[in-house]
Amino acid sequence: MLYSDLKRDLTVVMMTNNQQMKVDGIKNAIFSALANQPVSVPKKSVYLEIRDKVLANADKGLAYYRDLKANHQDSYDFTFEIGDLISTGKYILRRNKFDDAIKVFQMAVALKAKPADIAYGYELIGEAYLKKQDKPNAQLNYKQAVAIDPNNKNAVGILQQLAK
Missing domain, CATH: 1.20.58 (Methane Monooxygenase Hydroxylase; Chain G, domain 1)
Structure with a gap:
């Protein structure tokens, strides 16, 4: 991703090999730091946090997700929760764990979205x-x-x- 602020003559190039990496918050923090403005540290990705746990054991992974949602919203980004769950389900589906993917998708469709x-x-x-x-x-x-x-x-x- 290439971001430019032409007024301040700033350009930031960001690269990642992680799916669903939410780079906008990181970009904003970098631009704020470069402008000597207060920096807001972006919250962690729910998807990146839960996907391997759900893959290893869907029930335990989804219990971990529910705990994050109940107790750690200050640290994790739940702004597009359905997207994070759908991405997790797709990750599981690509590994042919169909029943586990269905559990994740069912949790996603139960959300208000x-x-x-x-x-x-x-x-x-x-x-x-x-x-x-x-x-x-x-x-x-x-x-x-x-x-x-x-x-x-x-x-x-x-x-x-x-x-x-």
């Missing part, structure tokens, strides 16, 4: 069920995704394919 984000969570639950060869549950979740967000073209397309 934008309808499109909740619909995406249901779409991913459907994908996990498809990978398990469980077509009825896949269809149920794709239908839920479309019911929440009729503009979810991917879920609509998959439902059409499953109907054939």
Whole structure:
């Protein structure tokens, strides 16, 4: 990422190999420090904190996540909580731990969030069920995704394919 403040003639280049790295807070802290302004230290990524714990043991990892949410919001960034859970579920899904991914996605869709984000969570639950060869549950979740967000073209397309 390349950030420039042309008025102050400052440029910051940031690179990471971590998924879901929230660089905006770090960028803001760097610009503040360079301008001799108070620096606000960004909060830690929930996704990066929980993904390996959930991969190792979904129930213990999700209990750890709930503890972070209940007791450590001062240290961890929960501003896009559904996104962090969806990213965690996708991380687990890519490792073929379908039931564990479904648990994470179900936790995500239970949150108060934008309808499109909740619909995406249901779409991913459907994908996990498809990978398990469980077509009825896949269809149920794709239908839920479309019911929440009729503009979810991917879920609509998959439902059409499953109907054939």
